[in-house]
Amino acid sequence: MSPEPVLELDAVSVVFKHITAMSDVSFRIAAGETLGLVGESGSGKTTTGSVALGLRKPTSGTVRFPYGGRRTRAGEVQAVLQNPHWSLNPRLTVADSVAEPLAAVEGGRLRTHHQAALRILDQVGLPASFGERLPHELSGGQRQRVAIARALITRPKFIVLDEAVSALDVSVQAQILNLLHDLQTEHGFGALFISHDLAAVRYLAHRVAVMRAGAIVELADAHRFYATPQHPYSRQLLETL
Template structure:
Protein backbone atom coordinates (compact mmCIF):
# COMPACT_ATOMS: atom_id res chain seq x y z
CA UNK A 1 0.00 0.00 0.00
CA UNK A 2 1.16 3.53 -0.74
CA UNK A 3 0.08 6.82 0.86
CA UNK A 4 -3.20 5.38 2.16
CA UNK A 5 -5.04 7.87 4.36
CA UNK A 6 -8.54 6.98 5.54
CA UNK A 7 -10.73 8.07 8.43
CA UNK A 8 -14.02 6.70 9.73
CA UNK A 9 -16.10 9.00 11.92
CA UNK A 10 -18.12 7.88 14.91
CA UNK A 11 -21.27 6.11 13.74
CA UNK A 12 -20.21 6.32 10.09
CA UNK A 13 -19.87 3.57 7.50
CA UNK A 14 -17.01 3.91 5.04
CA UNK A 15 -17.34 1.70 1.98
CA UNK A 16 -14.08 0.39 0.53
CA UNK A 17 -14.19 -0.84 -3.06
CA UNK A 18 -11.71 -1.96 -5.69
CA UNK A 19 -10.70 -5.02 -7.66
CA UNK A 20 -9.11 -8.10 -6.08
CA UNK A 21 -5.53 -7.43 -5.05
CA UNK A 22 -6.04 -3.69 -4.73
CA UNK A 23 -5.20 -3.69 -1.01
CA UNK A 24 -8.63 -3.73 0.62
CA UNK A 25 -8.01 -6.69 2.93
CA UNK A 26 -4.55 -5.44 3.88
CA UNK A 27 -6.12 -2.10 4.75
CA UNK A 28 -8.67 -3.83 6.97
CA UNK A 29 -5.95 -5.83 8.74
CA UNK A 30 -4.02 -2.64 9.46
CA UNK A 31 -7.20 -0.94 10.67
CA UNK A 32 -7.83 -3.82 13.08
CA UNK A 33 -4.26 -3.84 14.36
CA UNK A 34 -3.60 -7.31 12.94
CA UNK A 35 -0.83 -5.99 10.70
CA UNK A 36 1.49 -3.08 11.41
CA UNK A 37 2.19 -0.53 8.67
CA UNK A 38 5.81 -0.06 7.62
CA UNK A 39 5.32 3.69 7.96
CA UNK A 40 2.65 6.11 9.06
CA UNK A 41 0.32 6.03 12.05
CA UNK A 42 -2.90 4.22 12.81
CA UNK A 43 -5.19 5.94 15.29
CA UNK A 44 -8.19 4.68 17.19
CA UNK A 45 -10.48 7.08 19.01
CA UNK A 46 -8.01 9.87 18.27
CA UNK A 47 -5.01 8.13 19.83
CA UNK A 48 -2.18 6.11 18.25
CA UNK A 49 -2.63 2.36 18.37
CA UNK A 50 -1.20 0.86 21.57
CA UNK A 51 1.79 -1.45 21.17
CA UNK A 52 -0.28 -4.26 22.64
CA UNK A 53 -3.44 -4.81 20.62
CA UNK A 54 -5.02 -6.51 23.63
CA UNK A 55 -5.56 -3.06 25.11
CA UNK A 56 -8.23 -2.57 22.44
CA UNK A 57 -9.73 -6.05 22.85
CA UNK A 58 -13.47 -5.99 22.44
CA UNK A 59 -13.52 -2.45 21.06
CA UNK A 60 -13.07 -3.56 17.45
CA UNK A 61 -14.39 -6.64 15.70
CA UNK A 62 -14.74 -8.16 12.24
CA UNK A 63 -17.44 -9.99 10.28
CA UNK A 64 -15.92 -12.07 7.50
CA UNK A 65 -17.13 -13.34 4.14
CA UNK A 66 -17.54 -16.95 5.25
CA UNK A 67 -19.06 -17.43 8.73
CA UNK A 68 -17.27 -20.75 9.20
CA UNK A 69 -14.01 -18.78 9.37
CA UNK A 70 -15.13 -17.31 12.70
CA UNK A 71 -17.47 -20.04 13.99
CA UNK A 72 -15.95 -23.17 15.49
CA UNK A 73 -17.89 -26.14 14.05
CA UNK A 74 -17.48 -28.01 17.35
CA UNK A 75 -18.97 -25.22 19.44
CA UNK A 76 -22.65 -24.53 19.86
CA UNK A 77 -23.87 -21.14 18.70
CA UNK A 78 -24.27 -19.87 22.26
CA UNK A 79 -20.68 -20.76 23.08
CA UNK A 80 -19.40 -19.03 19.95
CA UNK A 81 -21.31 -15.83 20.67
CA UNK A 82 -20.12 -15.84 24.29
CA UNK A 83 -16.48 -16.58 23.45
CA UNK A 84 -15.36 -12.93 22.97
CA UNK A 85 -16.72 -12.12 26.43
CA UNK A 86 -14.99 -15.17 27.90
CA UNK A 87 -11.67 -14.06 26.41
CA UNK A 88 -12.13 -10.67 28.07
CA UNK A 89 -13.01 -12.29 31.38
CA UNK A 90 -16.54 -10.93 31.35
CA UNK A 91 -19.59 -12.98 32.36
CA UNK A 92 -21.96 -13.70 29.49
CA UNK A 93 -25.13 -13.66 31.58
CA UNK A 94 -28.12 -12.94 29.35
CA UNK A 95 -25.96 -11.23 26.70
CA UNK A 96 -25.96 -14.22 24.34
CA UNK A 97 -29.73 -14.61 24.28
CA UNK A 98 -30.25 -10.87 23.95
CA UNK A 99 -27.78 -10.57 21.10
CA UNK A 100 -29.24 -13.51 19.21
CA UNK A 101 -32.65 -11.89 19.45
CA UNK A 102 -31.20 -8.59 18.26
CA UNK A 103 -29.96 -10.25 15.07
CA UNK A 104 -33.31 -11.94 14.47
CA UNK A 105 -32.67 -15.42 15.90
CA UNK A 106 -34.64 -17.15 18.63
CA UNK A 107 -32.93 -18.02 21.90
CA UNK A 108 -33.14 -21.72 21.01
CA UNK A 109 -30.48 -21.18 18.34
CA UNK A 110 -27.91 -21.00 21.15
CA UNK A 111 -28.04 -24.79 21.41
CA UNK A 112 -27.44 -25.48 17.72
CA UNK A 113 -24.22 -26.13 15.83
CA UNK A 114 -23.16 -24.05 12.80
CA UNK A 115 -23.82 -26.90 10.34
CA UNK A 116 -27.47 -26.89 11.42
CA UNK A 117 -27.94 -23.31 10.20
CA UNK A 118 -28.42 -21.73 6.80
CA UNK A 119 -25.80 -19.36 5.39
CA UNK A 120 -27.83 -16.32 6.36
CA UNK A 121 -28.38 -17.63 9.88
CA UNK A 122 -24.66 -18.32 10.30
CA UNK A 123 -23.88 -14.77 9.23
CA UNK A 124 -26.38 -13.45 11.76
CA UNK A 125 -24.55 -15.46 14.42
CA UNK A 126 -21.24 -13.95 13.26
CA UNK A 127 -22.72 -10.48 13.61
CA UNK A 128 -24.04 -11.32 17.09
CA UNK A 129 -20.59 -12.59 18.06
CA UNK A 130 -18.99 -9.37 16.79
CA UNK A 131 -21.47 -7.15 18.61
CA UNK A 132 -21.57 -8.92 21.96
CA UNK A 133 -18.62 -6.89 23.31
CA UNK A 134 -20.28 -3.62 22.18
CA UNK A 135 -17.39 -2.62 19.88
CA UNK A 136 -16.87 0.91 18.62
CA UNK A 137 -15.58 -0.25 15.23
CA UNK A 138 -16.48 -3.23 13.02
CA UNK A 139 -14.96 -4.33 9.73
CA UNK A 140 -17.38 -6.10 7.39
CA UNK A 141 -15.11 -7.85 4.89
CA UNK A 142 -17.26 -9.11 1.98
CA UNK A 143 -19.83 -9.96 4.64
CA UNK A 144 -22.72 -10.55 2.21
CA UNK A 145 -20.97 -11.70 -0.97
CA UNK A 146 -21.40 -15.44 -0.25
CA UNK A 147 -25.15 -15.12 0.38
CA UNK A 148 -28.15 -15.35 -1.92
CA UNK A 149 -29.44 -11.98 -3.12
CA UNK A 150 -32.61 -12.09 -0.99
CA UNK A 151 -30.56 -12.95 2.10
CA UNK A 152 -28.05 -10.20 1.27
CA UNK A 153 -30.81 -7.60 1.52
CA UNK A 154 -31.87 -8.96 4.91
CA UNK A 155 -28.32 -8.82 6.27
CA UNK A 156 -27.70 -5.32 4.89
CA UNK A 157 -30.89 -4.09 6.55
CA UNK A 158 -29.82 -5.79 9.77
CA UNK A 159 -26.42 -4.06 9.69
CA UNK A 160 -28.06 -0.67 9.18
CA UNK A 161 -30.56 -1.25 11.98
CA UNK A 162 -27.88 -2.44 14.41
CA UNK A 163 -25.63 0.50 13.60
CA UNK A 164 -28.49 2.90 14.26
CA UNK A 165 -29.08 1.20 17.61
CA UNK A 166 -25.49 0.72 18.81
CA UNK A 167 -23.74 3.59 17.04
CA UNK A 168 -20.62 1.70 15.96
CA UNK A 169 -18.39 2.88 13.12
CA UNK A 170 -17.88 0.49 10.22
CA UNK A 171 -15.54 -0.26 7.35
CA UNK A 172 -17.62 -2.09 4.73
CA UNK A 173 -15.49 -3.87 2.13
CA UNK A 174 -17.22 -5.29 -0.92
CA UNK A 175 -17.01 -5.93 -4.65
CA UNK A 176 -20.76 -5.31 -4.81
CA UNK A 177 -21.19 -1.61 -5.50
CA UNK A 178 -24.94 -1.93 -5.03
CA UNK A 179 -24.48 -3.24 -1.49
CA UNK A 180 -21.94 -0.54 -0.73
CA UNK A 181 -24.28 2.17 -1.96
CA UNK A 182 -27.01 0.87 0.33
CA UNK A 183 -25.02 0.95 3.57
CA UNK A 184 -22.14 3.42 3.15
CA UNK A 185 -22.06 7.12 4.02
CA UNK A 186 -18.80 7.63 2.13
CA UNK A 187 -16.84 5.53 -0.35
CA UNK A 188 -13.10 5.07 -0.86
CA UNK A 189 -11.77 3.49 -4.04
CA UNK A 190 -8.53 1.49 -4.00
CA UNK A 191 -6.37 0.55 -6.95
CA UNK A 192 -2.93 -1.07 -6.82
CA UNK A 193 -2.50 -0.27 -3.14
CA UNK A 194 -3.54 3.37 -3.38
CA UNK A 195 -6.73 5.24 -2.55
CA UNK A 196 -7.57 7.01 -5.80
CA UNK A 197 -10.83 8.62 -4.72
CA UNK A 198 -12.87 9.30 -1.60
CA UNK A 199 -16.32 10.85 -1.81
CA UNK A 200 -19.70 10.85 -0.15
CA UNK A 201 -21.88 8.08 -1.53
CA UNK A 202 -24.23 10.20 -3.61
CA UNK A 203 -21.38 12.12 -5.24
CA UNK A 204 -19.49 8.93 -6.03
CA UNK A 205 -22.42 7.36 -7.84
CA UNK A 206 -23.56 10.48 -9.68
CA UNK A 207 -20.29 12.28 -10.44
CA UNK A 208 -17.20 10.09 -9.86
CA UNK A 209 -13.97 12.04 -10.22
CA UNK A 210 -11.41 9.34 -11.04
CA UNK A 211 -11.34 7.42 -14.31
CA UNK A 212 -11.02 4.10 -12.47
CA UNK A 213 -14.14 4.90 -10.42
CA UNK A 214 -16.01 5.55 -13.66
CA UNK A 215 -14.86 2.17 -14.99
CA UNK A 216 -16.13 0.40 -11.87
CA UNK A 217 -19.53 2.04 -12.18
CA UNK A 218 -19.76 1.32 -15.91
CA UNK A 219 -19.23 -2.37 -15.12
CA UNK A 220 -22.40 -2.49 -12.99
Protein backbone atom coordinates in the same frame (compact mmCIF):
# COMPACT_ATOMS: atom_id res chain seq x y z
CA MET B 1 -19.84 18.90 16.68
CA SER B 2 -18.79 15.97 14.47
CA PRO B 3 -18.74 12.43 15.93
CA GLU B 4 -15.44 11.21 17.35
CA PRO B 5 -13.28 9.20 14.94
CA VAL B 6 -13.07 5.50 15.68
CA LEU B 7 -10.30 4.92 13.14
CA GLU B 8 -7.76 7.20 11.47
CA LEU B 9 -5.12 6.24 8.93
CA ASP B 10 -2.55 8.93 8.18
CA ALA B 11 -0.20 8.36 5.21
CA VAL B 12 -0.09 4.60 5.82
CA SER B 13 2.05 2.43 3.56
CA VAL B 14 2.64 -1.32 3.72
CA VAL B 15 5.44 -2.93 1.72
CA PHE B 16 5.99 -6.70 1.41
CA LYS B 17 9.55 -7.20 0.19
CA HIS B 18 9.35 -5.26 -3.09
CA ILE B 19 5.54 -5.16 -3.38
CA THR B 20 3.64 -2.09 -2.17
CA ALA B 21 0.27 -3.25 -0.83
CA MET B 22 -0.71 0.18 0.55
CA SER B 23 0.69 3.49 -0.60
CA ASP B 24 0.20 6.67 1.45
CA VAL B 25 -3.37 5.78 2.46
CA SER B 26 -5.26 8.30 4.60
CA PHE B 27 -8.86 8.29 5.80
CA ARG B 28 -10.91 8.56 8.98
CA ILE B 29 -14.10 6.83 10.05
CA ALA B 30 -16.42 8.44 12.58
CA ALA B 31 -18.68 6.76 15.11
CA GLY B 32 -21.90 5.71 13.38
CA GLU B 33 -20.36 6.00 9.91
CA THR B 34 -19.62 3.35 7.28
CA LEU B 35 -16.82 3.86 4.79
CA GLY B 36 -17.12 1.60 1.75
CA LEU B 37 -13.79 0.41 0.34
CA VAL B 38 -13.99 -0.82 -3.25
CA GLY B 39 -11.54 -1.90 -5.93
CA GLU B 40 -10.48 -4.92 -7.92
CA SER B 41 -8.78 -7.98 -6.41
CA GLY B 42 -5.19 -7.22 -5.46
CA SER B 43 -5.83 -3.50 -5.02
CA GLY B 44 -4.90 -3.53 -1.32
CA LYS B 45 -8.34 -3.76 0.30
CA THR B 46 -7.58 -6.84 2.41
CA THR B 47 -4.29 -5.39 3.64
CA THR B 48 -6.12 -2.19 4.57
CA GLY B 49 -8.61 -4.26 6.55
CA SER B 50 -5.78 -6.02 8.39
CA VAL B 51 -4.20 -2.68 9.28
CA ALA B 52 -7.58 -1.34 10.42
CA LEU B 53 -7.98 -4.35 12.74
CA GLY B 54 -4.52 -3.87 14.21
CA LEU B 55 -3.37 -7.21 12.77
CA ARG B 56 -0.69 -5.74 10.53
CA LYS B 57 1.79 -3.00 11.38
CA PRO B 58 2.31 -0.36 8.70
CA THR B 59 5.72 0.07 7.12
CA SER B 60 5.20 3.81 7.54
CA GLY B 61 2.42 6.16 8.58
CA THR B 62 0.16 6.28 11.62
CA VAL B 63 -2.94 4.35 12.65
CA ARG B 64 -5.14 5.68 15.46
CA PHE B 65 -7.80 3.44 16.93
CA PRO B 66 -10.78 4.41 19.15
CA TYR B 67 -9.94 7.06 21.75
CA GLY B 68 -6.90 8.05 19.67
CA GLY B 69 -4.81 5.10 20.85
CA ARG B 70 -2.04 3.49 18.81
CA ARG B 71 -3.25 0.04 19.90
CA THR B 72 -6.70 -1.47 20.16
CA ARG B 73 -8.29 -2.23 23.51
CA ALA B 74 -9.73 -5.70 23.99
CA GLY B 75 -13.09 -6.06 22.27
CA GLU B 76 -13.34 -2.54 20.87
CA VAL B 77 -12.46 -3.58 17.29
CA GLN B 78 -14.15 -6.57 15.66
CA ALA B 79 -14.63 -8.15 12.22
CA VAL B 80 -17.32 -9.91 10.21
CA LEU B 81 -15.75 -11.98 7.43
CA GLN B 82 -17.01 -13.35 4.13
CA ASN B 83 -17.37 -16.91 5.38
CA PRO B 84 -18.82 -17.32 8.90
CA HIS B 85 -17.30 -20.82 9.06
CA TRP B 86 -13.98 -19.07 9.71
CA SER B 87 -15.22 -17.62 13.01
CA LEU B 88 -17.55 -20.40 14.25
CA ASN B 89 -16.22 -23.43 16.09
CA PRO B 90 -18.19 -26.42 14.73
CA ARG B 91 -18.13 -28.06 18.18
CA LEU B 92 -19.62 -25.10 20.06
CA THR B 93 -23.30 -24.29 20.27
CA VAL B 94 -24.40 -21.00 18.77
CA ALA B 95 -24.79 -19.39 22.21
CA ASP B 96 -21.31 -20.49 23.28
CA SER B 97 -19.81 -19.23 20.00
CA VAL B 98 -21.41 -15.83 20.54
CA ALA B 99 -20.30 -15.74 24.20
CA GLU B 100 -16.70 -16.65 23.35
CA PRO B 101 -15.40 -13.12 22.52
CA LEU B 102 -17.03 -11.68 25.65
CA ALA B 103 -15.46 -14.39 27.82
CA ALA B 104 -12.08 -13.57 26.27
CA VAL B 105 -12.50 -9.89 27.20
CA GLU B 106 -14.20 -10.13 30.60
CA GLY B 107 -13.12 -13.58 31.75
CA GLY B 108 -15.31 -16.34 33.13
CA ARG B 109 -16.72 -19.49 31.60
CA LEU B 110 -18.80 -19.39 28.42
CA ARG B 111 -21.98 -20.23 30.34
CA THR B 112 -21.39 -17.17 32.52
CA HIS B 113 -22.21 -15.05 29.47
CA HIS B 114 -25.09 -17.21 28.20
CA GLN B 115 -27.83 -14.64 28.80
CA ALA B 116 -25.79 -11.89 27.14
CA ALA B 117 -25.38 -14.18 24.13
CA LEU B 118 -29.12 -14.81 23.93
CA ARG B 119 -29.84 -11.08 24.13
CA ILE B 120 -27.53 -10.26 21.23
CA LEU B 121 -28.90 -13.19 19.22
CA ASP B 122 -32.34 -11.66 19.64
CA GLN B 123 -30.99 -8.35 18.30
CA VAL B 124 -29.78 -10.07 15.12
CA GLY B 125 -33.14 -11.77 14.63
CA LEU B 126 -32.47 -15.26 16.00
CA PRO B 127 -34.70 -16.68 18.77
CA ALA B 128 -33.28 -18.14 21.97
CA SER B 129 -33.88 -21.68 20.72
CA PHE B 130 -31.10 -21.17 18.16
CA GLY B 131 -28.63 -20.83 21.01
CA GLU B 132 -28.46 -24.60 21.46
CA ARG B 133 -27.92 -25.38 17.78
CA LEU B 134 -24.58 -26.15 16.15
CA PRO B 135 -23.30 -24.16 13.15
CA HIS B 136 -23.98 -26.96 10.65
CA GLU B 137 -27.67 -26.81 11.59
CA LEU B 138 -27.98 -23.22 10.33
CA SER B 139 -28.44 -21.71 6.89
CA GLY B 140 -25.78 -19.42 5.43
CA GLY B 141 -27.73 -16.31 6.35
CA GLN B 142 -28.31 -17.56 9.89
CA ARG B 143 -24.60 -18.31 10.32
CA GLN B 144 -23.77 -14.78 9.19
CA ARG B 145 -26.23 -13.41 11.76
CA VAL B 146 -24.37 -15.42 14.41
CA ALA B 147 -21.06 -13.99 13.17
CA ILE B 148 -22.51 -10.48 13.49
CA ALA B 149 -23.71 -11.29 17.02
CA ARG B 150 -20.17 -12.46 17.91
CA ALA B 151 -18.80 -9.16 16.66
CA LEU B 152 -21.33 -7.05 18.56
CA ILE B 153 -21.30 -8.77 21.95
CA THR B 154 -18.17 -6.92 23.13
CA ARG B 155 -19.80 -3.55 22.24
CA PRO B 156 -17.11 -2.57 19.72
CA LYS B 157 -16.47 0.97 18.58
CA PHE B 158 -15.40 -0.18 15.13
CA ILE B 159 -16.12 -3.19 12.88
CA VAL B 160 -14.46 -4.34 9.66
CA LEU B 161 -17.01 -5.94 7.32
CA ASP B 162 -14.81 -7.84 4.86
CA GLU B 163 -17.00 -9.09 1.98
CA ALA B 164 -19.57 -9.79 4.69
CA VAL B 165 -22.48 -10.46 2.30
CA SER B 166 -20.74 -11.62 -0.88
CA ALA B 167 -21.16 -15.36 -0.16
CA LEU B 168 -24.93 -15.05 0.40
CA ASP B 169 -27.87 -15.33 -1.97
CA VAL B 170 -29.18 -11.98 -3.19
CA SER B 171 -32.36 -12.11 -1.07
CA VAL B 172 -30.34 -12.99 2.04
CA GLN B 173 -27.82 -10.24 1.23
CA ALA B 174 -30.63 -7.69 1.43
CA GLN B 175 -31.72 -9.02 4.83
CA ILE B 176 -28.18 -8.84 6.24
CA LEU B 177 -27.59 -5.34 4.83
CA ASN B 178 -30.83 -4.14 6.42
CA LEU B 179 -29.78 -5.77 9.69
CA LEU B 180 -26.34 -4.10 9.64
CA HIS B 181 -27.93 -0.73 8.91
CA ASP B 182 -30.36 -1.09 11.83
CA LEU B 183 -27.68 -2.36 14.23
CA GLN B 184 -25.36 0.53 13.38
CA THR B 185 -28.18 2.98 14.06
CA GLU B 186 -28.81 1.30 17.42
CA HIS B 187 -25.22 0.74 18.58
CA GLY B 188 -23.38 3.60 16.86
CA PHE B 189 -20.29 1.67 15.76
CA GLY B 190 -18.15 2.85 12.86
CA ALA B 191 -17.50 0.39 10.04
CA LEU B 192 -15.15 -0.26 7.14
CA PHE B 193 -17.17 -2.15 4.53
CA ILE B 194 -14.82 -3.91 2.10
CA SER B 195 -16.68 -5.21 -0.93
CA HIS B 196 -16.61 -5.89 -4.66
CA ASP B 197 -20.37 -5.31 -4.71
CA LEU B 198 -20.95 -1.65 -5.53
CA ALA B 199 -24.72 -2.05 -5.10
CA ALA B 200 -24.25 -3.30 -1.52
CA VAL B 201 -21.80 -0.49 -0.80
CA ARG B 202 -24.29 2.02 -2.18
CA TYR B 203 -26.90 0.83 0.31
CA LEU B 204 -24.72 0.73 3.42
CA ALA B 205 -21.90 3.28 3.03
CA HIS B 206 -21.96 6.96 3.91
CA ARG B 207 -18.71 7.56 2.01
CA VAL B 208 -16.80 5.54 -0.57
CA ALA B 209 -13.05 5.08 -1.04
CA VAL B 210 -11.79 3.63 -4.31
CA MET B 211 -8.53 1.71 -4.11
CA ARG B 212 -6.24 0.88 -7.01
CA ALA B 213 -2.71 -0.54 -6.85
CA GLY B 214 -2.52 0.16 -3.12
CA ALA B 215 -3.58 3.81 -3.31
CA ILE B 216 -6.86 5.63 -2.68
CA VAL B 217 -7.69 7.27 -6.01
CA GLU B 218 -11.04 8.72 -4.94
CA LEU B 219 -12.74 9.37 -1.60
CA ALA B 220 -16.17 10.94 -1.67
CA ASP B 221 -19.60 11.16 -0.12
CA ALA B 222 -21.58 8.15 -1.35
CA HIS B 223 -24.31 10.19 -3.05
CA ARG B 224 -21.79 12.26 -4.98
CA PHE B 225 -19.64 9.25 -5.84
CA TYR B 226 -22.50 7.34 -7.44
CA ALA B 227 -23.88 10.42 -9.21
CA THR B 228 -20.65 12.00 -10.48
CA PRO B 229 -17.53 9.84 -9.99
CA GLN B 230 -14.38 11.88 -10.60
CA HIS B 231 -11.65 9.33 -11.31
CA PRO B 232 -11.64 7.33 -14.58
CA TYR B 233 -11.16 4.10 -12.62
CA SER B 234 -14.21 4.91 -10.49
CA ARG B 235 -16.28 5.41 -13.63
CA GLN B 236 -14.97 2.10 -14.96
CA LEU B 237 -16.08 0.30 -11.78
CA LEU B 238 -19.52 1.90 -11.87
CA GLU B 239 -20.10 0.72 -15.42
CA THR B 240 -20.68 -2.75 -13.94
CA LEU B 241 -23.77 -1.54 -12.04
